[in-house]
Amino acid sequence: MYQWISMISLWAIPVMIAFILVYGWSRSVPVYETFVDGAKGGLTTTVRILPHLVAMMVAVTMFRESGALEWLLSLMSPLLELLHVPEEIVPLALLRPITGTGSLAVATDMIAQYGPDSFLGRLAATMQGSTDTTLYVLTVYFGAVGIRNSAYALRVGLWSDLAGVIFSLVIVSYVFG
Amino acid sequence: MLNYIWLALIVISIVVGALNGRIEAVNQAAFEGAKTGVTVCFGLLSVLAFWMGMMRIAEKSGLLEGLARLLSPIISRLFPDVPKGHPAMGYILSNMSANLLGLGNAATPMGLKAMEELQKLNPDKQKATPAMCTLLAINTASITLIPTTMIAIRMQYGSANPVEIVGTTLLASFGATVVALTLDRLYRYRHERKTR
Numbered sequence: 001m002y003q004w005i006s007m008i009s010l011w012a013i014p015v016m017i018a019f020i021l022v023y024g025w026s027r028s029v030p031v032y033e034t035f036v037d038g039a040k041g042g043l044t045t046t047v048r049i050l051p052h053l054v055a056m057m058v059a060v061t062m063f064r065e066s067g068a069l070e071w072l073l074s075l076m077s078p079l080l081e082l083l084h085v086p087e088e089i090v091p092l093a094l095l096r097p098i099t100g101t102g103s104l105a106v107a108t109d110m111i112a113q114y115g116p117d118s119f120l121g122r123l124a125a126t127m128q129g130s131t132d133t134t135l136y137v138l139t140v141y142f143g144a145v146g147i148r149n150s151a152y153a154l155r156v157g158l159w160s161d162l163a164g165v166i167f168s169l170v171i172v173s174y175v176f177g
Numbered sequence: 178m179l180n181y182i183w184l185a186l187i188v189i190s191i192v193v194g195a196l197n198g199r200i201e202a203v204n205q206a207a208f209e210g211a212k213t214g215v216t217v218c219f220g221l222l223s224v225l226a227f228w229m230g231m232m233r234i235a236e237k238s239g240l241l242e243g244l245a246r247l248l249s250p251i252i253s254r255l256f257p258d259v260p261k262g263h264p265a266m267g268y269i270l271s272n273m274s275a276n277l278l279g280l281g282n283a284a285t286p287m288g289l290k291a292m293e294e295l296q297k298l299n300p301d302k303q304k305a306t307p308a309m310c311t312l313l314a315i316n317t318a319s320i321t322l323i324p325t326t327m328i329a330i331r332m333q334y335g336s337a338n339p340v341e342i343v344g345t346t347l348l349a350s351f352g353a354t355v356v357a358l359t360l361d362r363l364y365r366y367r368h369e370r371k372t373r
Contacts, residue, residue: 020234023235027238027239029238039226039227049221054211054215059187061209062206062207063187065190065199066189066190066194066197067194071193116334116339121331127349132318133317138313141313144293146302147302150305150310151306151307152365152367153310153314154179154182155364156314157313157314160317161353163357167353
């Protein structure tokens, strides 16, 4: 099954590129000029996203380096003990919606420390792999088109992250427990 | 809401940093963070330029429109406000399939093109529409068939079976996506009632 899926994801992009180009050419689209024209849009989008990403990364890095994250963790630990949530997983669960690279570093560290085939290692991998970074997605997607009022999107994203954490815990405990 | 989160993150960091005697680290973190922001952004530039170029060809040749029309019965359930055959549909579909295949760096450009198209339908350019929120919900939860990065890391640390987390990851992300879409609908109704 995995072999199959990984074959698809290996071939998907080359096949897609070839298909788009050949189809465009068959419809007499000037492919080169059109590509260059579209690629220009990538530049303007990047420029529009940049300030948003800088703002968000500054806040997130400060929060982590100041020790505020650890402090938040220690505040939460009694509650987690009550719910039988392993304390080691909490930093990852908290970081996941905020920073993709930060949580990847924590997940990698956990896998290195506890072993990839331990309960915590599997849990870390599942948790890291099962959702995307909400704050990042929000910043980039809304930043790119200049949306200031995100309506309820952030709330939905954060609640579903919590759901993802709970699902990961339950499913990994059930499958590998 | 983003205003409050941003403000809170920074003010709390400075206060806690001062109490911990880590004000030096906080100071450095501010500029380190800014640098990370720029680095991440420039990492995006190459993929954005490439895929936006490709997608322009798909758009000009009518491929995207055809795709959108073909699958509109499915997606229009998720995005009832988007007219049938609108280019946004094509981009949304490409974004969802790229996410599914774990092609993260192709998913973002398509998602952003979808946002641009949705923004054209938006009467208030500063405020997110329900369709935009749904697209966000799908992307933050992002169902992934193969978590390539995690498999690679597990391999690197000598796992006996690196891919055994594929099933658990798929189930967990499927569950999170269902929750995200349900909440999106609930908030949407509440929001519409309030603004009416």
